[in-house]
Amino acid sequence: MSAGVKLEVAVGGGLTLRNPVLTASGTFGYGLEFEPYLDLNRLGGVVVKGISPRPRAGNPPPRLVETPSGMLNAIGLQNVGVDRFLEEKLPALRERGVATVVNVYGQCEEDLLHVVEKLAPESGVAAVELNLSCPNVKEGGLELGRSPRAIESITRDARAITRQPLWVKLTPNVSSIAETALAAEAGGADAVSLINTLVGMVIDVERRRPVLHRGSGGLSGPAIRPVAIAMVHQVYRAVKIPIVGMGGIVNARDVVEFLLAGARAVQVGTANFNDPGVAMRIVGDLAAWCAAHGIADVNELVGAVKGNQA
Amino acid sequence: MPYNLTAAVERQEDLGAGYHLLTLAAPEIAREIRAGQFVMIGLTDIDQMLIRRPFSVALVSPGPDGGEPASIGLLYKVIGRGTTLFSRLQPGDRLALLGPLGRGFWLPDPALEAGGGDETELLLVAGGIGNAIFPLLLQELGPRAARTTLFFGGRGRADLTLLDWFEAHAGRVVTATEDGSHGQRGFVTAPLAAHLDADPGRRRLVMACGPHAMLRAVAELCLARGVPCQVAMEETMACGFGVCLGCVVEKREPESDFDRFVRVCTEGPVFDAREIVL
Numbered sequence: 001m002s003a004g005v006k007l008e009v010a011v012g013g014g015l016t017l018r019n020p021v022l023t024a025s026g027t028f029g030y031g032l033e034f035e036p037y038l039d040l041n042r043l044g045g046v047v048v049k050g051i052s053p054r055p056r057a058g059n060p061p062p063r064l065v066e067t068p069s070g071m072l073n074a075i076g077l078q079n080v081g082v083d084r085f086l087e088e089k090l091p092a093l094r095e096r097g098v099a100t101v102v103n104v105y106g107q108c109e110e111d112l113l114h115v116v117e118k119l120a121p122e123s124g125v126a127a128v129e130l131n132l133s134c135p136n137v138k139e140g141g142l143e144l145g146r147s148p149r150a151i152e153s154i155t156r157d158a159r160a161i162t163r164q165p166l167w168v169k170l171t172p173n174v175s176s177i178a179e180t181a182l183a184a185e186a187g188g189a190d191a192v193s194l195i196n197t198l199v200g201m202v203i204d205v206e207r208r209r210p211v212l213h214r215g216s217g218g219l220s221g222p223a224i225r226p227v228a229i230a231m232v233h234q235v236y237r238a239v240k241i242p243i244v245g246m247g248g249i250v251n252a253r254d255v256v257e258f259l260l261a262g263a264r265a266v267q268v269g270t271a272n273f274n275d276p277g278v279a280m281r282i283v284g285d286l287a288a289w290c291a292a293h294g295i296a297d298v299n300e301l302v303g304a305v306k307g308n309q310a
Numbered sequence: 311m312p313y314n315l316t317a318a319v320e321r322q323e324d325l326g327a328g329y330h331l332l333t334l335a336a337p338e339i340a341r342e343i344r345a346g347q348f349v350m351i352g353l354t355d356i357d358q359m360l361i362r363r364p365f366s367v368a369l370v371s372p373g374p375d376g377g378e379p380a381s382i383g384l385l386y387k388v389i390g391r392g393t394t395l396f397s398r399l400q401p402g403d404r405l406a407l408l409g410p411l412g413r414g415f416w417l418p419d420p421a422l423e424a425g426g427g428d429e430t431e432l433l434l435v436a437g438g439i440g441n442a443i444f445p446l447l448l449q450e451l452g453p454r455a456a457r458t459t460l461f462f463g464g465r466g467r468a469d470l471t472l473l474d475w476f477e478a479h480a481g482r483v484v485t486a487t488e489d490g491s492h493g494q495r496g497f498v499t500a501p502l503a504a505h506l507d508a509d510p511g512r513r514r515l516v517m518a519c520g521p522h523a524m525l526r527a528v529a530e531l532c533l534a535r536g537v538p539c540q541v542a543m544e545e546t547m548a549c550g551f552g553v554c555l556g557c558v559v560e561k562r563e564p565e566s567d568f569d570r571f572v573r574v575c576t577e578g579p580v581f582d583a584r585e586i587v588l
């Protein structure tokens with residue numbers, strides 16, 4: 001019954017995804033770990049764990065704590081580094097044919113551009129997603145992603161060294177996300193993705209210490225969904241480039257909510273930990289939802305929220 | 311390869327003092343799980359439980375017609391929100407289940423065991439709910455279970471759950487309680503050390519599960535005496551299958567700076583005590 005629904009979405013820079021459901025960076029490994037549980041090719045795409053110029057060990061534990069309807073993490077961007085990613089992970093993903101978005105992380109602008117440059121000649125990179133917003137590393141992304149001027153200049157520099165579609169991932173830890181989105185657009189981004197995690201902290205009151213070794217961490221999960229929806233809605237009215245929305249998606253209903261707010265595609269994050277098969281199920285349920293609601297093309301939903309626009 | 315399923319609750323037994331034994335119908339997992347491996351369980355409604363919880367599989371049991379293992383038993387202690395919710399489950403309720411996960415215990419290479427006389431002595435050390443990992447090991451050991459010794463510690467007698475079961479299935483059970491209500495008063499490491507020192511030449515393998523402080527003490531005892539020791543570690547987990555990178559512990563001898571951590575859910579939960587910092 002849902003076979004006739006058109007799910008393809010164009011997300012800028014000439015990239016069309018077979019459906020709007022991707023998986024979020026840091027919650028899906030390098031994709032291959034999920035093969036026992038789902039068919040990668042049924043997904044709109046996968047966004048791999050943030051890649052840095054050199055491998056990173058990450059933070060000491062505890063790195064995680066559950067919070068009401070969410071979780072807080074301070075992983076510290078543990079990853080294999082760009083060289084091993086290109087040698088081991090990307091070829092396997094290329095072989096699968098799944099749209100692979102490479103999330104790029106750097107502790108400074110040169111680091112970040114170094115990774116973009118290494119990726120530039122590679123085939124099988126559907127898009128590059130610049131993580132300017134990770135709140136987890138003391139010296140890292142937060143400052144960069146908070147400054148519209150820095151966002152515009154680094155996006156422009158990245159744009160100059162790669163032809164691959166370029167996404168800028170926005171942090172919610174700013175006073176105006178419309179402004180940072182506009183800066184990414186001005187710098188030449190093909191799309192913006194939002195939101196990254198919100199800064200949070202949990203204190204163990206008996207020990208009078210933060211639960212996480214690092215102190216604060218990034219909040220994700222359903223708890224942040226209303227914040228993310230409001231921000232997508234705001235950004236949709238500010239920019240012309242496509243929006244990839246995320247924050248607390250656990251089912252197809254949530255995907256529809258993001259699309260109505262203005263997202264062209266979405267990423268499923270924390271929910272992958274709960275159920276490694278969830279992303280594929282959401283794809284099927286989204287098609288069924290559209291069919292049941294007389295929606296022939298999922299693009300009809302994008303930005304279609306009605307009523308007060310404040 | 312782990313199975314991602316939903317499973318029905320068969321039984322929920324209240325063992326007193328906050329301990330429960332939950333039996334789930336999960337034939338695929340029951341057949342494949344090895345001692346020391348674990349499962350992630352969660353409520354089927356993600357809005358009620360976003361992050362699943364890790365549990366050792368304590369026991370496997372055959373279905374009503376006997377034969378192949380068909381159910382898994384989880385022995386758990388109620389300590390917070392998740393375990394409280396699990397303790398309310400009734401027969402017929404369904405749970406989300408992922409497993410078998412992780413690396414379990416491993417036995418000495420049989421090629422090195424020259425006949426019964428030279429057999430490595432297996433010493434199991436459990437602290438409190440850490441005993442949950444051992445029934446399955448004893449089940450797997452078959453006749454050899456009768457030649458093991460379990461050192462079993464807890465705060466008091468109420469923490470020594472399934473004691474009768476262990477007395478029936480292990481060769482010998484040596485208990486120690488902090489309040490002296492059963493066995494020797496004090497920590498379980500005292501009788502363990504006495505045992506190791508009584509016959510220092512004997513080939514042995516210690517397998518331990520319990521609170522972090524106990525594991526550290528057991529590992530120190532063993533390392534100081536050159537006795538091989540496997541420890542079952544716990545860290546907070548979000549996924550259980552290696553992707554969140556939340557559950558790490560530190561390696562004792564990293565090969566490089568970026569190689570400092572290993573994942574408990576994938577490289578463990580059972581580690582050689584020499585591999586990691588305790």
Ligand SMILES: Cc1cc2nc3c(=O)[nH]c(=O)nc-3n(C[C@H](O)[C@H](O)[C@H](O)COP(=O)(O)OP(=O)(O)OC[C@H]3O[C@@H](n4cnc5c(N)ncnc54)[C@H](O)[C@@H]3O)c2cc1C
Pocket residue numbers: 066348363364365366367384385386387388389390391392393394439442443543544545546547579
């Ligand atoms: C591989 C593995 C196997 C396990 N096997 C068993 C088992 O067989 N039986 C059993 O009873 N428990 C087992 N545990 C521990 C069990 O997962 C936790 O007790 C459970 O997740 C607590 O959930 P909760 O929601 O009730 O507690 P929460 O509300 O999450 O926490 C309550 C309190 O318990 C602490 N806590 C939470 N998780 C853990 C943990 N993993 N270790 C220590 N303290 C924790 C918290 O810091 C908090 O203070 C195992 C853990 C691991 C990693």
Ligand SMILES: Cc1cc2nc3c(=O)[nH]c(=O)nc-3n(C[C@H](O)[C@H](O)[C@H](O)COP(=O)(O)O)c2cc1C
Pocket residue numbers: 024025026027049050073075077103131134169195196197219220221222224246247248249267268269270271554
């Ligand atoms: C454990 C964990 C690790 C993450 N790592 C990254 C990362 O490496 N790079 C990045 O851009 N975002 C990272 N994120 C953020 C997610 O991609 C996503 O933006 C955020 O979690 C919100 O979505 P969710 O609520 O569906 O999880 C991480 C999130 C979690 C929970």
Ligand code: FES
Pocket residue numbers: 546547548549550551552553554555556557558573574575576
């Ligand atoms: S629990 Fe997620 S990596 Fe171990």
